Amino acid sequence: MRxxxxxxxxxxxLMAIVxxxxxxxxxxxxxxxxxxxxxxTAAFLYNFLKFTEWPQQDKLSDKLTLCVTESYLFxxxxxxxxxxxxxNKTVRIKRVELGENASACQLLFLAREEKPVRIREWLKNTKxxxxxxxxxxxxxxxxxxxxxxxxxGDRLQFxxxxxxxxxxxxxxxxxxxxxxxxxxxx
Numbered sequence: 001m002r003x004x005x006x007x008x009x010x011x012x013x014l015m016a017i018v019x020x021x022x023x024x025x026x027x028x029x030x031x032x033x034x035x036x037x038x039x040x041t042a043a044f045l046y047n048f049l050k051f052t053e054w055p056q057q058d059k060l061s062d063k064l065t066l067c068v069t070e071s072y073l074f075x076x077x078x079x080x081x082x083x084x085x086x087x088n089k090t091v092r093i094k095r096v097e098l099g100e101n102a103s104a105c106q107l108l109f110l111a112r113e114e115k116p117v118r119i120r121e122w123l124k125n126t127k128x129x130x131x132x133x134x135x136x137x138x139x140x141x142x143x144x145x146x147x148x149x150x151x152x153g154d155r156l157q158f159x160x161x162x163x164x165x166x167x168x169x170x171x172x173x174x175x176x177x178x179x180x181x182x183x184x185x186x
Contacts, residue, residue: 040156041109042077044149045134049086049107051176054130055169063092067105069122070097071113098122105131110145112137119143130168141184146170150181157181 049064064086068078075093082093096102098118108131110119119137123144126133136149141161150157163185165172177183 037151037156038077039080041136041149042081044156044158045078045107045109046081046084046086046091048132048134048147048176049091051173052107052132053171053173054106062089064089064106065092065094065104067094067096067102067108069108069110069114069118070095071111071118099125102126102131103129107132107134110135110137110140116143119145128168130170132165132170160184162186 045066049066066078066081078093081091084091094105096105096108098121102108102122102125108122108126110122110133112135114122114135114137116137116139119135119140120143123133127144132147133145134147134149135145136151137143137145138148140148141159141164144161144164146161146164148159150159158180159182160172160177160180161184162172162177166185
């Protein structure tokens with residue numbers, strides 16, 4: 001009986017500790033999931049650079065430039081691929097602002113944190129230029145984007161709008177297209 005009384009007095013404190021642990025674990029699991037998604041995003045972007053052919057590629061500099069907008073907050077993940085080789089060139093990361101000439105970019109990543117109106121503006125500004133444009137914003141392909149990254153909760157996948165890609169003279173390798181979840185405009 002005495003043990004039951006002591007347990008009853010301790011119960012509110014134990015519940016508070018369990019609740020605090022659940023909140024902390026949930027927060028760090030959520031943060032880990034976000035970090036993992038950003039790391040995978042960087043890996044996908046690197047592979048897109050490796051498996052895309054640009055018009056007059058031999059005339060490009062000795063660098064392949066992956067551009068991100070000011071809304072992209074995970075520079076550390078991208079720095080992990082900076083300097084790596086891709087197609088006998090070195091990957092370079094560059095931050096660009098809306099209105100800035102993006103012609104030095106081979107790949108432009110528009111993060112979902114970018115406002116849709118700004119993404120539409122980027123798409124308008126880069127129309128018909130040989131820049132592979134990728135985003136993780138839902139509905140990106142319907143906006144005129146080329147590749148969308150999709151986190152379905154279990155894994156990161158991508159879909160391709162091949163008509164948009166081809167309209168700029170870019171070519172994606174058959175290997176890359178074969179692992180896409182969906183390819184529009186085959």
